[in-house]
Amino acid sequence: MNLVIRTVHNDTPEFEMLKQWRETYIGLNPANETDFEYWESVRDDCSYSFAFYLDNKLVGGTRLTPLGHSVTMGERQLDLLKFISSPMETLEVNRLVIEKQARGNKIMYESLQKCFSWVLCNTSHTQLIALCLPRMIPLYRRVGATMIYENLRSKRMPEKHYSLINLNLKEL
Numbered sequence: 001m002n003l004v005i006r007t008v009h010n011d012t013p014e015f016e017m018l019k020q021w022r023e024t025y026i027g028l029n030p031a032n033e034t035d036f037e038y039w040e041s042v043r044d045d046c047s048y049s050f051a052f053y054l055d056n057k058l059v060g061g062t063r064l065t066p067l068g069h070s071v072t073m074g075e076r077q078l079d080l081l082k083f084i085s086s087p088m089e090t091l092e093v094n095r096l097v098i099e100k101q102a103r104g105n106k107i108m109y110e111s112l113q114k115c116f117s118w119v120l121c122n123t124s125h126t127q128l129i130a131l132c133l134p135r136m137i138p139l140y141r142r143v144g145a146t147m148i149y150e151n152l153r154s155k156r157m158p159e160k161h162y163s164l165i166n167l168n169l170k171e172l
Contacts, residue, residue, distance in 0.1 A: 133160075
């Protein structure tokens, strides 16, 4: 398996494909966020976005957004900073998506490992968090994350339950 990750810019066809997959698999505005398009453009501009390629074919991607600026959905809707000891050193993992045909075979696990290693080697960030649905917890645990909090609820979507995980990049 030839798996490669690359940073991807907002104005590329790959980035647009990742946005389309996210909308298809997760929904356009899954947290029902007010002014979603505006906040997504801000997050896109300040985040590290990655594309995952398997045998030179785009199969997925993710975005890592800096905390401490009230930009992430978690900061804006769930008051995550009360759980984070060093927000300026932390990135929130979000917009994780894998094309349906590419799921399985540890692609998501290996891609995340490569992204997280890139962050450790190329930025000053030392911590990652992710708000995830319970079904994603096993993936993050395999990568080395620990649970911070379970059953967080969005102010705008109280029927949705999220778990908050943390990963210390220095322990990878």
